[in-house]
Amino acid sequence: MSDVVQASNLAQINDEIWGAVLGMVLEPAGPEDAQPEGEELVTGQVQITGDWSGAVFIELSTSLARKATAAMFFTEPDDVSEEDLIDAVGELANMTGGNVKAQLEGPHALSLPSVTAGQRYRVSMPGTRVAGRVSQCCAGQLLTTTVIESGASPKAQDADAQVLASAADSP
């Protein structure tokens, strides 16, 4: 699994998806980069179950999600409906998660995507640890992709749960 969740591999998956589907270019971002305080965010996630179990999250600002949705629907960001935005972010998470799953050995199942949107929310999954994360920029806005793994040791869970929470939270 370690090769699949390397930041460089996740970044390459996103580069291909955002380039081919949206015609948008992603640039590397530093691990210290974070969403601005109070930013309205959208998180899309899919779960993978099988010999390896975990989940893939993508997190981006609502503003960037509007641009991505507009590119998908061939419209303007201001004309994007909330329903279409949720659909588009879910599909982006589905493509990222599906490409992660496709690189795993053995049979695995991919869940349907779920999407959370709003401000000051926290995404956490008990009994998991962060297995990989990459931050990228598009038009000056951040896209963070996180892979979490189920069944981690209690020590690893404690250490990484905080990383995930602080990255997904906008206090």
Next chain:
Amino acid sequence: MKILIVDDSKAMRMIVMRALKSTSTYGDAEMLQAVDGKEALGMIEADPPDLVLSDWNMPEMSGIELLQTLGERGIIPPTFGFVTSEHTPEMYDRAMAAGAQFLVSKPFTPESLEGALAGAA
């Protein structure tokens, strides 16, 4: 030519349709949409299309369940292919065994989609 695009994501249905419309072969085709395998099954039974492009993972009825049901009923359209983000050898084998002609991985380009369709023809 009549093409049925099956995907629970409206965004992906739009992308597939836009990709097909940009090709010389399928630009003038009539395009129909279904949101899952269950809706697609009803549409295919009522008026069989020439080509079905289906997502794999959908609520109600998945793409592979749709294809298997069509096979059981003896009504698989002339060309049936999957457009999926989770392309694995196991899925490819299941799809081919059920009667599909090809799998296209998401993300795709209009060229890769047209190439897969040309290979199935």
